[in-house]
Amino acid sequence: MRPIDWGEPQTAGHRARQSVCLSIWREDAAGAARLSAARMAIDVDQGFAIAFVVLTCLFLLAVMVRCAKLIIDPYSAIPTSTWEEEQIN
Structure with missing residues (x-):
């Protein structure tokens, strides 16, 4: 599909093709949104x-x-209060 040149006059057939392309694109976009949501x-x-x-x-x-x-x-990991000092006799 070629881009629309706004300088040239458009025919009814050209508008119909453009309309079909846009509707297909909308359906594809809606289908992709449904697939990503699924x-x-x-x-x-x-x-x-x-x-x-x-x-x-x-x-x-x-x-x-x-x-x-x-x-x-x-x-x-051992608290220092539980350490016992050695008794020297």
Whole structure:
């Protein structure tokens, strides 16, 4: 389809072709909008499953960070008030 040159007179056939092209484009755009909306639709069960997986991953990440800190410096996890000094007799 060539672009419309506004300087030349348009015939009835040209207007009809342009009208058909615009209506096809509108139908394609509406169909694409419906398809994208259908892809984005998530039912309740799938939403709960996704939320559960996300929360489980966050919990796993927090546990991994805590374990890494414990491995790096194990004595920081023990409060100093529980340390006993050795009795010298």
